[in-house]
Amino acid sequence: KNEVEQSPQNLTAQEGEFITINCSYSVGISALHWLQQHPGGGIVSLFMLSSGKKKHGRLIATINIQEKHSSLHITASHPRDSAVYICAVRGGADGLTFGKGTHLIIQP
């Protein structure tokens, strides 16, 4: 069974800072998802990656398959980016395995 570790667990930063959230997993995967859970509880899928890098607005996600590691970056962070960011990996037939999330707070 895949173990998914995220770091940091909690992150508080000032508006405008460059944010990096990391995700490591123990077993080879076919895809990795980054999810955003808003303070109200709703979950939004940000990216699905199987290799390389994807960019959407101020968000960038990268994955290194050999190192079993992915990062989510937020440029020019804003208070509305405050949320829990969850990494999830898909490997075998047991579906997605989720990390415990990174709680991000961006202060004005």
Add this chain to the structure above:
Amino acid sequence: DTAVSQTPKYLVTQMGNDKSIKCEQNLGHDTMYWYKQDSKKFLKIMFSYNNKELIINETVPNRFSPKSPDKAHLNLHINSLELGDSAVYFCASSHGFQGLSGNTIYFGEGSWLTVV
């Protein structure tokens, strides 16, 4: 229009009751899921349905049963509710299993279940 909608959003009920949470998606997806998020905010998959066939059941107690009347709906029925069932339940959908083929998974807003 909401892509994945769940009802009810909040549900408070007594131990031993039977309850259902409904989920509908208007995205034309062929796969739907139920996830449970516990008090520590940890998400785990419970069920997924692809073309009306159950393809995952993650050691969930048989008090939980998914019902899919058609491709656009996956309802969650829970019998004999227990205190430990209190959690947030998320419905989701995608093209293909777990967002394969580069397709995104879309989540509902969540249903907060409290068993007292």
